[in-house]
Amino acid sequence: KQEVTQIPAALSVPEGENLVLNCSFTDSAIYNLQWFRQDPGKGLTSLLLIQSSQREQTSGRLNASLDKSSGRSTLYIAASQPGDSATYLCAVKGGTALIFGKGTTLSVSS
Amino acid sequence: GAGVSQSPSNKVTEKGKDVELRCDPISGHTALYWYRQSLGQGLEFLIYFQGNSAPDKSGLPSDRFSAERTGGSVSTLTIQRTQQEDSAVYLCASSLEAGGNVDEQFFGPGTRLTVL
Numbered sequence: 001k002q003e004v005t006q007i008p009a010a011l012s013v014p015e016g017e018n019l020v021l022n023c024s025f026t027d028s029a030i031y032n033l034q035w036f037r038q039d040p041g042k043g044l045t046s047l048l049l050i051q052s053s054q055r056e057q058t059s060g061r062l063n064a065s066l067d068k069s070s071g072r073s074t075l076y077i078a079a080s081q082p083g084d085s086a087t088y089l090c091a092v093k094g095g096t097a098l099i100f101g102k103g104t105t106l107s108v109s110s
Numbered sequence: 111g112a113g114v115s116q117s118p119s120n121k122v123t124e125k126g127k128d129v130e131l132r133c134d135p136i137s138g139h140t141a142l143y144w145y146r147q148s149l150g151q152g153l154e155f156l157i158y159f160q161g162n163s164a165p166d167k168s169g170l171p172s173d174r175f176s177a178e179r180t181g182g183s184v185s186t187l188t189i190q191r192t193q194q195e196d197s198a199v200y201l202c203a204s205s206l207e208a209g210g211n212v213d214e215q216f217f218g219p220g221t222r223l224t225v226l
Contacts, residue, residue: 010129034214043201044217051212068216089153096166097143097155098215 002094006101013080014109021075021104024088028068033073034098035064036089037077044089048075080108112136114218116202122224123192126154131187131221135212137203142185143205143215144177148198156200159185199223 003026032051036044048057050066063076087105091098114132133141142155155169158178179185203215
């Protein structure tokens with residue numbers, strides 16, 4: 001059974017720092033991995049999708065990497081801003097549905 | 111274009127009552143998913159629909175939960191005889207297709223259900 005773990009559960013950083021969020025999964029047989037952002041009381045916003053054959057994807061200040069063989073992904077956020085404060089969720093697709101981690105709650109202080 | 115929409119945004123009901131939650135997927139998306147997000151469990155898959163195929167109901171927690179998708183578009187999730195443990199945020203997502211490694215899911219804002 002696929003399990004997804006995100007570490008740390010919470011992270012506080014000052015504005016301007018570069019940071020890395022970690023995601024690990026137990027079964028490497030995945031189609032893709034998605035990173036989402038969730039603001040309090042809101043739905044999920046898709047940030048990046050990495051296909052199983054890809055190693056990384058970039059969007060603006062965000063860079064996500066995927067190492068399928070070791071069951072790991074990282075989300076790198078450059079030059080963090082207070083507006084980046086949110087919960088970041090990692091999800092893998094092995095069958096039809098996504099299996100989610102429990103998220104990392106990020107707080108960026110000005 | 112318009113994203114995934116859900117209604118109502120909030121629903122408060124009494125234990126034992128039935129509730130219906132609605133999802134309007136992105137136009138043209140053939141795959142539709144329901145997930146549940148609760149404090150202790152995180153995000154859990156409930157059910158998915160793909161075109162005219164039989165739905166995958168493997169994530170439904172009990173037979174009190176059911177869902178339908180009419181005309182390949184709008185979906186309704188029904189919970190009968192609600193219990194307090196059903197309190198959660200119910201999220202709907204859609205994608206162009208369920209299969210393949212480029213299948214990106216887009217989520218609606220969710221319905222927060224509170225069972226008193």
